[in-house]
Amino acid sequence: MMNSAISLQHINKSFELLRDKHGSLKSAFLSLRRSRPRTILGLQDITLTINKGETVAIIGKNGSGKSTLLRIISRVYRPNSGSVDVNGRMSTMLALAAGFHPELTGRENIYFNGAIMGLSAADMAGNIDRIIDFSELNDFIDAPVKTYSDGMLMRLGFSIAVETDPDILLIDEVLAVGDAEFQEKCYDRIESFKQLGRTIVFVTHDLDSARRVASRAIWINAGKIAADGDTVQVIDQYLASVVHVEHATKEIG
Amino acid sequence: MINELRELYRYRYLLSQLVVRDIKVRYKNSVLGFFWSLANPLLQVATITIVIKYIMGLGVGNYSAYLLAGYLPWMFFQLALLDSSQVVLLHRDLLRKVYFPREVLPISVVGANLVHYMLSLAVFFAYLLFFRLFLHGAPLTAKILLLPVLMALQCALVMGLAFFISCLNVFYEDVKYLLSALLSVFFYLTPVMYPAELVHDKLVHIHPMLYKLYLLLPMNALTDAYRKTLLPSVGSISIRGTEVHTLPLDYGMLAISGVLCLVFAVAGYRFFNARKWVFAERV
Numbered sequence: 001m002m003n004s005a006i007s008l009q010h011i012n013k014s015f016e017l018l019r020d021k022h023g024s025l026k027s028a029f030l031s032l033r034r035s036r037p038r039t040i041l042g043l044q045d046i047t048l049t050i051n052k053g054e055t056v057a058i059i060g061k062n063g064s065g066k067s068t069l070l071r072i073i074s075r076v077y078r079p080n081s082g083s084v085d086v087n088g089r090m091s092t093m094l095a096l097a098a099g100f101h102p103e104l105t106g107r108e109n110i111y112f113n114g115a116i117m118g119l120s121a122a123d124m125a126g127n128i129d130r131i132i133d134f135s136e137l138n139d140f141i142d143a144p145v146k147t148y149s150d151g152m153l154m155r156l157g158f159s160i161a162v163e164t165d166p167d168i169l170l171i172d173e174v175l176a177v178g179d180a181e182f183q184e185k186c187y188d189r190i191e192s193f194k195q196l197g198r199t200i201v202f203v204t205h206d207l208d209s210a211r212r213v214a215s216r217a218i219w220i221n222a223g224k225i226a227a228d229g230d231t232v233q234v235i236d237q238y239l240a241s242v243v244h245v246e247h248a249t250k251e252i253g
Numbered sequence: 254m255i256n257e258l259r260e261l262y263r264y265r266y267l268l269s270q271l272v273v274r275d276i277k278v279r280y281k282n283s284v285l286g287f288f289w290s291l292a293n294p295l296l297q298v299a300t301i302t303i304v305i306k307y308i309m310g311l312g313v314g315n316y317s318a319y320l321l322a323g324y325l326p327w328m329f330f331q332l333a334l335l336d337s338s339q340v341v342l343l344h345r346d347l348l349r350k351v352y353f354p355r356e357v358l359p360i361s362v363v364g365a366n367l368v369h370y371m372l373s374l375a376v377f378f379a380y381l382l383f384f385r386l387f388l389h390g391a392p393l394t395a396k397i398l399l400l401p402v403l404m405a406l407q408c409a410l411v412m413g414l415a416f417f418i419s420c421l422n423v424f425y426e427d428v429k430y431l432l433s434a435l436l437s438v439f440f441y442l443t444p445v446m447y448p449a450e451l452v453h454d455k456l457v458h459i460h461p462m463l464y465k466l467y468l469l470l471p472m473n474a475l476t477d478a479y480r481k482t483l484l485p486s487v488g489s490i491s492i493r494g495t496e497v498h499t500l501p502l503d504y505g506m507l508a509i510s511g512v513l514c515l516v517f518a519v520a521g522y523r524f525f526n527a528r529k530w531v532f533a534e535r536v
Contacts, residue, residue, distance in 0.1 A: 015534055016534075025425045025427050025428075025431075071349075071533070074350075074351070074352050075352040076348070076349065076350065076351065076352055076533050077530075077533060077534065078530045090352075092350055092351050092352075094347075094350055094351065098346035098347050098349075098350050098351075099346075099347065099350075099351075101274060101278065103277075103278050103281055104274065104277065104278070104281075108274070108277070111270060112270050112274060115264075115266045115267035115269075115270040115271075116267060116347065116351055116353060117351070118263065118264060118267070118353065119266065120266045121266050124266075172350065
């Protein structure tokens with residue numbers, strides 16, 4: 001269907017449980033004697049379609065598989081089985097440390113981030129002015145990024161993600177961008193982004209921003225879709241379950 | 254593999270950005286950045302010259318030039334491989350967030366070190382020219398045309414090994430320790446400080462094939478060829494006054510060694526590609 005931006009079919013993803021994250025030759029030799037490594041289930045049989053123009057919030061507890069789902073969509077993880085279909089150019093909004101080199105200037109980092117998203121030098125030449133304007137960092141753009149505050153870095157990250165004009169924008173838990181004024185500007189920009197028929201998928205714990213921005217919410221629990229639909233309803237269901245669990249623990253305690 | 258290469262080509266701007274970033278960061282904080290990076294090899298070369306020429310008594314026309322012609326390629330080999338063992342872990346934050354063809358990381362490391370290598374070769378040529386003008390020494394001949402071929406073959410070798418090392422180090426963190434141990438062993442097994450002719454003299458008495466095998470060690474045929482390309486007229490070689498028979502460049506062994514370099518490059522790329530999508534789960 002041409003209308004779908006992202007389509008997942010029967011996605012399964014499990015991870016090998018590693019005793020220490022970085023293996024060593026010693027542990028490799030020792031594990032020759034052990035039976036198969038234990039696996040943990042990340043996602044189980046996820047099937048969903050996200051249409052063009054939708055803004056979807058993915059919510060759930062820590063460790064429920066939200067971020068795994070986002071990484072499956074962005075092709076950072078390969079599923080064990082199932083298929084991922086994406087229509088259009090995707091870009092991921094990078095969290096603080098990931099995309100920036102502290103010694104390089106804001107401008108140099110913008111070019112680098114564009115390259116990471118698969119853009120060309122020509123694309124970036126067309127985008128650079130809009131990115132700098134939106135970030136409001138004109139005065140600092142040729143200073144090394146190590147001199148920036150966290151707020152400035154987030155502004156730069158958001159500007160790059162939005163102003164490179166992707167068809168699909170993926171955001172992993174970074175909607176608290178800068179001061180209240182800049183946040184409003186971000187919400188406005190997201191709104192106009194939606195008007196253009198672009199798709200946004202974001203993972204968040206901030207249910208208020210989810211309510212404000214998203215038209216649809218997907219609640220992931222223990223690797224499965226627990227609820228999918230209207231944002232307000234799904235969030236209510238999610239909150240009800242959290243409160244329910246809290247009551248249960250209190251009674252046991 | 255064709256599809257992988259096509260995707261890699263699509264990300265060529267990222268590749269160039271990574272190389273440029275590496276070079277900028279390396280030289281950024283000091284105007285003398287490039288010269289600092291030359292200081293270490295020059296100090297090494299001065300020390301080795303004193304030990305080998307004056308203490309051990311190796312007689313070669315201009316030993317410093319003779320040493321540099323083998324030492325600069327060796328530095329490229331060593332630094333690129335050491336960098337490649339760290340490159341995936343260094344970019345773990347990016348790997349865990351963003352899709353991009355993972356092979357740009359080891360390729361960029363080899364690229365940045367290649368740029369560095371070419372800069373140091375330029376300085377070496379300036380040095381050679383100086384000796385040619387003011388002293389006796391080694392003029393360049395048409396043999397220099399072989400230099401790009403040697404560099405291409407070495408790039409293939411380094412690239413292939415960098416694919417293996419960068420990938421293996423994700424799964425076994427002690428690979429980098431093993432690597433630096435092996436590099437210091439191979440520095441002595443490779444004819445960098447001494448002429449390959451000395452090894453030939455020893456081995457040929459045992460069995461003629463042994464010297465051929467010696468040339469097949471990763472950098473050996475290349476180092477010998479680099480030397481005979483960069484310094485075509487070494488003249489005589491002697492050790493403690495005893496003349497050593499000089500050998501012409503062995504094109505046959507160079508060809509076999511070159512084929513091995515290309516095999517390494519392809520095998521490394523395949524090995525890396527078969528595992529690269531697990532990196533994000535392991536770093």
